[in-house]
Amino acid sequence: MIRPAAGGAAQAPEALSVVGRRMRKVDGLAKATGRARYTDDIALPGMLHGKILRSPHPHARILAIDTSRAAALEGVHAVVTGRDMPTTYGIIPWTPDEHPLCVDRVRYVGDGVAAVAAVDEDTANAALELVEVAYEELPAYLDPHDAIAAADGPFIHEPRKPGRNGNVTKVVKLAFGDVEAGIAAAREEGGVVVEGDYFFEGTTHTPIEPHCAIGLADASGKLTVWSATQVPHYLHRELARVLELDPAMVRVVQPPVGGAFGGKSEPFDLEFCVAKLSMITGRPVKILYTREEVFYSHRGRHPFHMRYRTGARADGVLAAVDAEIVMDGGAYASFGLVTTYYSGQLLTAPYQMPAYRFHSTRAYTNKPACGPKRGHGSVQPRFAFEVQLDRIAEALEIDPIELRRRNALGEGTRTVNDLRVTSNGFLECLAMVEDASAWRRKFRRLPYGRGVGVAGSTYISGTNYPVYPNDMPQSAVQLQVDRSGRVAVFSGASEIGQGVDSMVAYVVAEELGVPLDHVRVFAGDTDFTPVDLGAYSSRVTFMLGNACIDAARRVKRQVQKVVAEAWDAKPQEVLLAGGLAVRAGDTGTQMPIREAFNLAEAAFGALGATGSYDTPKDVHGSYRGATIGASPAYSFTAHVAEVEVDPETGFVDVVQIWIAHDCGRALNPVLVEGQMEGSAYMGFAEAIMEEQIFKTADQGRAGLHNAPSLLDYRIPTSLDTPALRSLIVESIDPEGPYGAKEAGEGPLHPSIPAIANAIYDAVGVRMNALPFSPPRVWRALQAEAARTPAARSAATPAAVS
């Protein structure tokens, strides 16, 4: 197994023949020709179609469910309710607060109460109409502050310990250094203390593929579930536990996933329902969510109410940071325990903080549960904090890029909360966006209405610990070599569009010297791949990449040994590259790689190896909670955004975003750029357009999603999306595979504050609440105009032209 340091083995770029090139993906053509088979593309013989009945109430007791009329409908094969699957589950083992279908209480509009399997979708829908549920409505909480204030109940969940507030899912209070002394020092020594309240409206993932699952229980007692999931291993565990099956009798298959972004990273009701309905009927059962159901299943970004106090000395160096956060968790815990820690723990880079304190509280509310969305838990604080930095820069009359430079954390260090930081290319990121955007010519120099803004950020390359405690590796592959020269890699990792299957092929081709198209990657099937924990927390390239290196090098050593013997050379003189084994310094001595494999097979027997990776355990402090947020390596990002604001309408046109991201090493720059652009796009979307809102009681239907469609929940089209310019920075991490770190989530963070800061540069208003929609911006402009006569004249269209 690769333990840290042994792993990455940073290599000089000239020594690499595959890694670092602009390459195709292993599944690119399958996707471009319509041949890739997603879950809903699978049709099994005799397959039934399932549907889930959902609660119309935000909070109610279930008094009775009568399924008899539904069950009697022609074409209906089975009906199940919560009582058929009474075991609770939750992605975090300490907070199992969900049932596959509600047993006695519904907690949001859309909570599942019954499921049917029928010959076709129309019949299944008709059957749902015949299920009769008697509810007793309960008071609903839509605001986390109200839920927290109701310390004596009524509670959305029964408290886990008597006397606790059942509406609070998690409280984290951590302090590092003396915050009050830092704030006082900043005040006394000519520095500045900036205070601000910020609100981040929740947003959701909206992958273009809706969730889909198929269950098949066969006569031998084996259950197979195909699902569009990011976490086949965790799904495997929970299916076995909830359905009371031996995990060895459960198989999870994960076909290519049509986008996820965190929205498919825990078990969902449909997976349990297809399994149970198939166990009852003995027939395959498929459930495909409607787009509306995707909005209800949610697990997207939590709404955060944030208050920050940030002190800096006269030279702009940070003195103290103090944060108070209330998080709206929705109806279930989901990953909330982790989110609550991340809300504070991930803010401590890329800037040095001598003192830092955060107090985060996650409340239950009667809305769809929030969870992890790309940049889990840290996108909201990053928005607030980077706006705070902009305000400090302005108060101290320091250029905001220069301010960030002065506070840069550096490499090979520890953060104030004791996270170990290895490589760090943040300063280079700042320099690149500064140059590429022509910052110096633009900042505070553009005409009214036009502006630029900057922001920085950091993100983890995987979490140090799995969601359930164990000492086994976090990532593993199994590799097998055929006499033809073909190398098969069995990978537990989940391809969700990020390109992990391709990454596996690049690494193995690099190590074994085989052509890329001689590597076959088999993935996403718990029956024949080793465990990988899943596609979340940007863990896969770092961890699985190292596991691939581990496996490939085991085979490579065998091949080098036998070929060296044949040539009377030293093993390290045998190079594998370009389809050949070649003697170093003597290119005349060579043999086709297939022959080299055959020699090795003759000497050692069937050729293959496993490889795995586990995280180093000395990368965090020892206080309670220190492990959450710890990662073997951190990526760094800086953005500059340029905007044009129409003061008459409040419409913000984001013209361009320059994205510089330190990904350690770009194993395939095409894919890294794709992640950077996709991330910046998604951040832009949250900044300007996306809004997850629910109706209030006054609006007639408390807790009803206001816009559960891709038309009403607005996500950017090609015409909305700004020009995105990606600039790759490679800091070559000592432990990453060839030096690589994450690229899939970090580059989302700075989009939002960079746009907020650019709006300020353009029109002089601070946007403290998301999204920066025309009404919000217009109102902020009006308020500013009322406050200052100067702003008033500047805000008139005459002054703009």
Add this chain to the structure above:
Amino acid sequence: MQVVRLRVNGDERACGVPAHYTLLETLRYGLGLTGSKQGCDKGDCGACTVILDGRAVLSCLTLAREAEGRELRTVEGLAIGTEPHPVQDQFDLAGAAQCGFCTPGILCSSVALLERNPSPSREEVRAALAGNLCRCTGYEKIYDAVEAAARKMGQ
């Protein structure tokens, strides 16, 4: 049930589907042509885009019946033999398909565009793709691929 006769990707096909079936449902569930995707089933996402008489249309908003007697192309019909269509090839080269779920629809919109406008400007490409949501790429690499394909096809 009704019998629908379609000319799809050059083949004459017939199948029995419920009368309310959309073209998308007929393709996917009636004919097993699962390349066209369903992202919303109500005209919002563009994943189901196909080419009908040379125009990009949303197959989830088209009744199967309406496509009868017309020339229908789906993502499965863009390649020529084992040779991918230049747009498909450039999508692969440019990394324009991440999860790939929007890709069949975007390919159909792109091909329909290039057939009526062989060398579109970036603004024209953006406008032609405005009905196809992609949640992964930020669109940049998609534009690059369409433009590169236009250049290839012009050669």
